[in-house]
Amino acid sequence: MKQVLGGVFSFVLLAVVVLLMAGTGVGMIGAGSGERQMTEAPEVPLAELAAHAGRTVRVRGTVAGQPALQAAGGEALAFQAVTITHEESSGVGEDRTEETVTDYARLAPQVLVVSDGAAAAGIVPQGIDLRFVPETFSGQTGRAGELPAAAASLLPAGVFTELPDRSGADLSVRAIREGAAVTVHGTVDVVDGQAVLRAPADAPFVVSPRPWDEVVSEAGTSGIINLVFGWGLLLGAVAATFFLLRGW
Numbered sequence: 001m002k003q004v005l006g007g008v009f010s011f012v013l014l015a016v017v018v019l020l021m022a023g024t025g026v027g028m029i030g031a032g033s034g035e036r037q038m039t040e041a042p043e044v045p046l047a048e049l050a051a052h053a054g055r056t057v058r059v060r061g062t063v064a065g066q067p068a069l070q071a072a073g074g075e076a077l078a079f080q081a082v083t084i085t086h087e088e089s090s091g092v093g094e095d096r097t098e099e100t101v102t103d104y105a106r107l108a109p110q111v112l113v114v115s116d117g118a119a120a121a122g123i124v125p126q127g128i129d130l131r132f133v134p135e136t137f138s139g140q141t142g143r144a145g146e147l148p149a150a151a152a153s154l155l156p157a158g159v160f161t162e163l164p165d166r167s168g169a170d171l172s173v174r175a176i177r178e179g180a181a182v183t184v185h186g187t188v189d190v191v192d193g194q195a196v197l198r199a200p201a202d203a204p205f206v207v208s209p210r211p212w213d214e215v216v217s218e219a220g221t222s223g224i225i226n227l228v229f230g231w232g233l234l235l236g237a238v239a240a241t242f243f244l245l246r247g248w
Contacts, residue, residue, distance in 0.1 A: 063079070079125060080155070084102070084169045137151045154175065186205050
C-alpha cells in the first residue's frame, strides 16, 4: 500500500513540475512573440490616432506629465518610476535558489500627454516597460533604509511616499524629462472622443526617448532568448510527459 501511495505521490509531483514547465514555456513564447511584433506596429500621425482604435501602433512626439513633476534638485520631469527590491534565498545546498522580491514599485504621474504640435493623445502609464526608460540612479538604500542623497535629490517632494525601511535594498530610479522627444508603442483606446494609448495585451508598452532602432534591437534580442528558452521548456515538458506516462 505504501509503495502504491508513494508511486501516486511521485506521479502527481512530476505532473505538477511538467505543468509548471509547460506554463512557463508558453508564457516565454508569448513574451518573445510580443517583443518581435514591435517591428510590425505601424507609425501613425497623432492626428489620425483615433481611427486606429483597438490597434497597437507607434507614435512620435514630445511628452509632458499631467502634472509635471519637479525633482528636489530642480529638474522638471514628465515621468518617473521608483523600484526597490531585495534578493531572498530559500533551500539549502544544491536546492538553494535566489528570488528577487519587489518591496516597492511606483510611478508618477498617472497621466501623460504626447503631442506633435498638431495633435495630442493621452498616455496611461501603468504597464510601461521600464527597460526602455533611462535609469537616473542605481544603488542601495542605507542602513536604516534611507535613500542615498543622490537619489533623494532626483525625487519630487511628497510623491513617492511610504518607502520601505529595508536596509541595503537595491534601488532604481528611472525618469523621462519634461518635453523630451519620445516614441510610444501602445494600444489605441478612445475615451470621450480623445485618443489614449495604453499597455498592449501581448507586446511591450514603450514610452522612450531612446532611438527606436535601439529599442527594437534590445527587445528583439530579448524576444529571441524568450522564444528559445520557451520552446525548450515546452518541448522538455512534452518529453517528460511521454516518459511519465510510459513509466506509469
